[in-house]
Amino acid sequence: MSVTDLAEGLFLDADGASALRGGRCVSCGHTAFPAPATCLDCGCDTMQIALGRRAELICATTVRMATANFDAGHVVGYVRVEAGVRVFAPLAHELADAPPGTLLTVDVGPLWTEGGDDIRAYRFIPAKAATDA
Numbered sequence: 701m702s703v704t705d706l707a708e709g710l711f712l713d714a715d716g717a718s719a720l721r722g723g724r725c726v727s728c729g730h731t732a733f734p735a736p737a738t739c740l741d742c743g744c745d746t747m748q749i750a751l752g753r754r755a756e757l758i759c760a761t762t763v764r765m766a767t768a769n770f771d772a773g774h775v776v777g778y779v780r781v782e783a784g785v786r787v788f789a790p791l792a793h794e795l796a797d798a799p800p801g802t803l804l805t806v807d808v809g810p811l812w813t814e815g816g817d818d819i820r821a822y823r824f825i826p827a828k829a830a831t832d833a
């Protein structure tokens with residue numbers, strides 16, 4: 701079984717860890733994820749950066765319908781990563797009732813299987829559960 705990324709260019713791998721790959725404007729500093737080719741604010745070029753692995757929960761909700769890759773009852777929400785970027789992502793189940801401000805860490809790894817391949821994607825988990833935070 702091989703591992704395929706959810707989308708090309710989502711991750712930066714360095715020092716044995718994977719991070720979300722953001723784009724920072726070379727002119728105004730606006731940072732976004734996924735990394736845009738040009739700044740969403742001013743249209744200038746962006747450079748790729750590794751977004752911080754730590755994040756803070758903004759809000760979470762439980763999704764009652766199953767989706768292609770997640771069972772009914774999965775949790776999603778918005779988080780703010782260290783670079784200040786808001787990211788919408790799957791969340792660990794135990795975050796369903798977590799308050800805003802809960803400290804998180806990104807978890808990059810296989811989240812589901814498609815056509816026999818593990819799909820490498822991202823989710824956020826409680827910071828205390830992280831093995832590398």
Ligand SMILES: [Zn+2]
Pocket residue numbers: 725726727728729730739740741742743744
């Ligand atoms: Zn800009």
